[in-house]
Amino acid sequence: MLASDLLVECLEAEGVEYVFGLPGEELEDVLFSIADSDVEFIPVRHEQGAAFMADVHGRLTGDAGVCLSTLGPGATNLLTGVADAHLDKSPLVAITGQSGLESLHKESHQTLDVLHTYKSVTKWNTQVTDPGVINESVRKAFKLAEYEKPGATHLELPEDVAAEETDAEPLEPRGRVRRPDPDGESVERAAELLESAERPLVIAGNGAVRTRAAEALREFVDDRGVPVTATYMGKGALSDRDDHSLFTLDSGENGEAEDAIARADCVLAVGYDIAEHDPENWNPDLDKDIVHLDHEPAEVYEHYNPSVELVCDLSAGLERLDEAADVTCDDAWYREEREAIARQVVDRPDEDDPVTVRNALPLLREAMDDEDVLISDVGSHKMAIATAFPAYEPNTVLISNGLASMGIAVPGGVAADLATDENVVVATGDGGFLMNAAEIETATRLGCEYTILLFNDDDYGLISKQQEAHRDAHTGTELSNPDFVSFAESFGIDAYRAESWDEIAAALDETVDADGMSLVEVPLEGD
Numbered sequence: 198m199l200a201s202d203l204l205v206e207c208l209e210a211e212g213v214e215y216v217f218g219l220p221g222e223e224l225e226d227v228l229f230s231i232a233d234s235d236v237e238f239i240p241v242r243h244e245q246g247a248a249f250m251a252d253v254h255g256r257l258t259g260d261a262g263v264c265l266s267t268l269g270p271g272a273t274n275l276l277t278g279v280a281d282a283h284l285d286k287s288p289l290v291a292i293t294g295q296s297g298l299e300s301l302h303k304e305s306h307q308t309l310d311v312l313h314t315y316k317s318v319t320k321w322n323t324q325v326t327d328p329g330v331i332n333e334s335v336r337k338a339f340k341l342a343e344y345e346k347p348g349a350t351h352l353e354l355p356e357d358v359a360a361e362e363t364d365a366e367p368l369e370p371r372g373r374v375r376r377p378d379p380d381g382e383s384v385e386r387a388a389e390l391l392e393s394a395e396r397p398l399v400i401a402g403n404g405a406v407r408t409r410a411a412e413a414l415r416e417f418v419d420d421r422g423v424p425v426t427a428t429y430m431g432k433g434a435l436s437d438r439d440d441h442s443l444f445t446l447d448s449g450e451n452g453e454a455e456d457a458i459a460r461a462d463c464v465l466a467v468g469y470d471i472a473e474h475d476p477e478n479w480n481p482d483l484d485k486d487i488v489h490l491d492h493e494p495a496e497v498y499e500h501y502n503p504s505v506e507l508v509c510d511l512s513a514g515l516e517r518l519d520e521a522a523d524v525t526c527d528d529a530w531y532r533e534e535r536e537a538i539a540r541q542v543v544d545r546p547d548e549d550d551p552v553t554v555r556n557a558l559p560l561l562r563e564a565m566d567d568e569d570v571l572i573s574d575v576g577s578h579k580m581a582i583a584t585a586f587p588a589y590e591p592n593t594v595l596i597s598n599g600l601a602s603m604g605i606a607v608p609g610g611v612a613a614d615l616a617t618d619e620n621v622v623v624a625t626g627d628g629g630f631l632m633n634a635a636e637i638e639t640a641t642r643l644g645c646e647y648t649i650l651l652f653n654d655d656d657y658g659l660i661s662k663q664q665e666a667h668r669d670a671h672t673g674t675e676l677s678n679p680d681f682v683s684f685a686e687s688f689g690i691d692a693y694r695a696e697s698w699d700e701i702a703a704a705l706d707e708t709v710d711a712d713g714m715s716l717v718e719v720p721l722e723g724d
Contacts, residue, residue: 200328201226201359203367204292205234207335210367213263215239215254215615216292217247221267223294223356239611239643242635244271246608248278249633251289253572253605253612256595259407261288261342261350262612268295272311277602279349280318284472284599285430286403288347290338291315295324295355315351322351328363336368344374345408345492346470376492379509379517387465387488387505388522394463394486396530397423400446400479403430404468404491410511411435411591414467417519422526423465424535426454428473429579429596433588437542440528443535446474448584450541453534460530461485465518466503468492468511472599476501490514542585546698551722554581554652557701561650562587564705565622569593570613574606574625577659578652582624593619604632607649611636614645620709621647627678628657637688640714648708649716651681658721685716692716 198206204227208216217239220228231238241247244266251262262282266275272293282289293311315322321341325334338350391397405414405427411434418425418441425435426443435442448454458464458479463486477500480487489495489503490511507514528535545563546556558581565571567589573582573596588594595613597605606623607630613621630651640647657674664671685692691708695701695717708715 198363199226199230199359200331200361200363201230203328203331203363203365204335204354204359205230205236207332207367208236208263209234211335211339211370212260216263216265217241217250217612218265219244219247219267219271221271221294223267224265226356226359227265227294227354238265239639241608241639243633244274245278245604246633246636246639248275248289248291249281249605249608250612251291252278252282252285252287253595253609254616255282255288255347256285256407257570257592257613257616259288259343261290261339263290263292265292266294268293268311269309272309273314276314276318277600279315279351281597281600281602281605283318283320283349285597286346286348286407286470286599288342289349290342291319291349291351293351293353295353312353318349319351320348322353324353324355325358326355328358328361329365331363332365332368336370339370345376346404347407376508376510378513379507383505383507384517384521387507387518390463390486390488390504391423391465391518391522391524396461397463397465397524397526398458398461399423399425399465399467400469401425401427401431401434401467402469402473403428404470404511405431405434406468406591408468408492408511409591410468410515413512413515415439417515420519421522421524422528423524424457424526424528424531426458428469429583429598430473431468432583432594432596433591434467436589437587438589440535443531444538444542444587445584446479447580448542449534449538451537453537455479457531457534464488465490467515471496471498471501542587548698550698552696552698552701552719553721554578555585557719558582558586560698560702560705561622564709565620567593569620569622569709570595570617572606572609572613572621572623573597574623574629575601575603576626576629576657577662578624578626580659603629606630607633608636608639610647610649611640611643611645614640614647615643622650622709623647624650624652626658627651627653627655627676631678634684637685637690637714641688641690646711646713649685649714650705651716651718652721653678653681653718654721681716681718690714690716692718694718694720696720
């Protein structure tokens with residue numbers, strides 16, 4: 198068979214359903230091999246959108262999403278989404294085409310050193326120069342992308358190699374490598390720290406959601422009564438309906454979650470990466486005992502220097518701690534903070550309240566079921582969603598917080614719609630929306646059904662606020678925008694401009710559970 202046929206058979210063996218990408222002449226053999234397979238190639242409007250789709254697919258399913266681009270500008274366009282997946286610990290395999298091997302030693306049209314360009318944003322990458330190693334290369338790319346902690350991998354396939362013949366066959370994927378149970382001595386030391394603490398607290402990170410450890414975490418909390426605060430990417434590990442939830446690290450209009458964390462004397466960090474939230478913000482005085490429970494040892498950092506590290510499967514670690522720790526935590530020390538945060542995030546806005554993202558979130562929560570999926574783009578609205586939108590199930594609020602790249606929401610909605618049977622809402626600002634708004638065409642071509650909630654302040658609002666805080670002025674942030682309703686309708690989708698609370702509630706009720714695509718624009722009156 199052709200090497201490109203082998204590549205695609207290997208993708209089939211890995212269970213790949215979709216490849217998101219843009220066609221290119223160096224990909225001709227690969228594209229025709231896909232066309233003859235059970236894998237569906239989804240052409241997108243920009244390579245960054247393809248990578249974001251693969252990124253969100255990986256986060257929702259746990260299986261590596263696959264994105265494809267040609268050489269040169271295709272590969273550099275793909276790069277941002279690949280980096281986003283890598284820093285958000287989302288399994289992704291990127292495949293890029295390349296010129297023939299005979300041209301790579303000299304300056305050639307559209308030819309860049311893509312391999313080294315991708316090296317810093319992937320767990321592993323390689324150029325395939327021999328058709329006989331495609332099977333091993335693909336298997337390794339998927340194994341490493343999906344192995345904890347997951348991330349991005351990259352294969353570069355020169356066009357002349359893709360056209361060669363080979364008699365190699367796909368390698369059969371095996372069961373995923375699992376981490377061992379925690380060692381008994383570490384469990385005992387961790388249990389002693391928790392037992393001696395007066396105000397223990399759990400920080401649930403991305404890993405608590407990503408590794409499907411939420412059930413074990415919820416059982417631990419039910420048994421031991423320890424309160425939980427989540428990182429932005431750990432939302433939903435514990436339901437925010439649970440009286441033990443302090444929502445996220447920054448939740449509370451007056452910093453109530455931060456106050457509770459500051460008073461905690463022992464922190465059990467479950468699946469937490471310091472890239473998610475700088476520990477200097479919650480351990481500035483280095484006065485907390487920290488128990489690190491994760492699949493990898495802790496990063497070396499002055500403000501995150503654990504007393505005990507449990508490097509193991511997260512569910513197994515929580516179960517062993519639950520068995521070993523004689524802890525029954527009284528809620529008196531955090532009850533007021535919990536109640537204050539809960540009131541603030543669930544109250545509907547009054548009629549005369551200004552139209553802000555934070556005030557709109559209770560209406561969005563009412564329109565969505567517990568299992569529905571919300572994807573947040575990056576911008577000032579992200580901060581409100583992270584701190585004031587309750588999450589009730591794991592992996593139902595997706596926030597980019599590693600690379601934190603704008604533009605993920607609209608293409609991410611495509612992947613979420615393909616990956617789940619639940620309703621999908623993507624929340625974005627006017628800045629991030631127009632970065633990848635062309636993917637609405639991709640969504641409608643595929644028959645996707647999700648709602649775009651567009652908060653419009655005619656500004657790069659988050660940057661404006663930061664500048665105002667530093668200098669009492671802002672510059673370089675103001676925007677002009679098209680008529681978003683007409684823009685959306687030009688793609689053939691329903692669109693609404695909702696300017697009052699009644700209009701916003703009615704539009705969300707109308708669209709979230711509806712068939713087809715829709716856009717709801719909300720002009721903002723304040724922060």
